[in-house]
Amino acid sequence: MxxxxxxxxxxxxxxxxxxxxxxxxxxxxxxxxxxxxxxxxxxxTRGGSPGSGVAGPSGGDIVAAAKKYLGTPYVFGGTDPAKGLDCSALVQRAYKDLGVDLPRIASDQARAGRPVASMADAKPGDILAFNSPVDHVGIYVGDNKMIAAPKPGDHVKIQSVYEKPVAIRRVLEDTPAAVLQDISSLRPAGLRTSGGLSGVPYADLFVKAGEKYDVPPKLLAAVAKVESGYDPKAVSPAGAQGLMQLMPGTARGLGVSNAFDPAQAVNGAAKLLSQHLKEFKSVPLALAAYNAGGGAVHKYDGIPPFAETQAYVPKVQKALAALGG
Known part of the structure; x- marks a missing residue:
């Protein structure tokens, strides 16, 4: 539904x-x-970070937002719906109406979010990009239809996807129903014990650090699962280290002298997540900040449009849901 x-x-x-x-x-x-x-x-969310709530706008909401502009005249370079819109302005406007910032130019929009393999995998709300170099975009509606501002002399309308897009981009990820849990279940006060973490590696460390920094232990466990698969010796291609994949500079700032030591790593991650949760007052935004940095979250006023971060947040949410969080 x-x-x-x-x-x-x-x-x-x-x-x-x-x-x-x-x-x-x-x-x-x-x-x-x-x-x-x-x-x-x-x-x-945090009183000013649209597009990053727990439920968040869906692809269907993007389609609904775009449909408000049906009949708007096509005007090259136009960004004012009262006067006219071009193709990329329509896409930008529909997403902006739901609090999601996108680049202005079609070629940049064709790199937003993450790639979708084919039209068979496309979902409503996905951005369809055409030609090489990209000079036209539309929003997929479903049933091989899209809403777009086609060309001069035309207007915003729903039309068939007339040729194979050169790129399909998904900016919004649908959050599984299991992740739409009551936020009260994420409150640290209800997660002071290792309940639900039975059999999870380093459960005692997650509980201890969670209690110290007022962070849900299950959230720490979910981050560790996604970051390293609970491997305290893991090293990423970018140089992130240990169970919680802390960058050396970040680790030093958190007082972690050895990121490969599970106790230090979990303690440092809990301290960092606590800071992000207090700052952004949103689990998805705190996770985005853990992955991309708090500065990036502020810059984009929400989850940054980085493919890695866009994929990271729902991965951790799914891991959290699997733990009963």
Missing amino acids: TLGVSGVMSRISELQDQLGLNPAPAAPAGATSGTTFASALADA
Whole structure:
């Protein structure tokens, strides 16, 4: 069942109650605009980080946002819907209405998010890019249809995908239902013991560090699972080290003298995640900051549009769900 914009806004309200955050301002009766949605979503995360809530906008929401501009005249270089839009402005505007920032130029949009292998794997909301070099983009609707601003003299409309795209990009990942857990279950107060971590390597370290830094032990375990597969000797191609894959400079800043020592690594990771959770007040944003750095999260006002980070956050959320988090 697809929630749609109004359904997701209702879910956001529930999450706010569970988190103890201030509720989003009441929307006018019947208001379901992209601006309203993005505002509510931002309030439900860290009060200004749209596009990165626990549920987050879906591909279907992107399609719905784009459909608001059906009939808008095509104007080359146009970015104002009241006057006209070109193809990349339509794509940028639809995503922006839901709080997700994209580049302005079609060729840059064709590198956003992560690649999708083929049209058989495409989902609503994916960006379809055409020609080489890329000079045209649209938003996939489903059933081999897309919404696009085609050419001068035309207007924003739904049309068939008339040729094979040179690139298909997925900016938003659908969050599995299992990950849409009550945020109250992530509260450290409810995870002071190793319950649910039976058989997980280094469970005692996750519990001890989680208690010290007020971080859910299951979240630490999920990060370790994705980062290293619980291998304390792991080294990434970029040079990240140990169980929690800390970069040497980051490790030093956290007071970790040996990232290959599991106890030090978990303690350092817990300290880092605690800082990110307090700063961003959002598990997905804290995970994005752990992967890409807090500066990148601030720069993009949400989960950065890096393929690695876009894939990393849902991976950890899935690992967390598998642990019953």
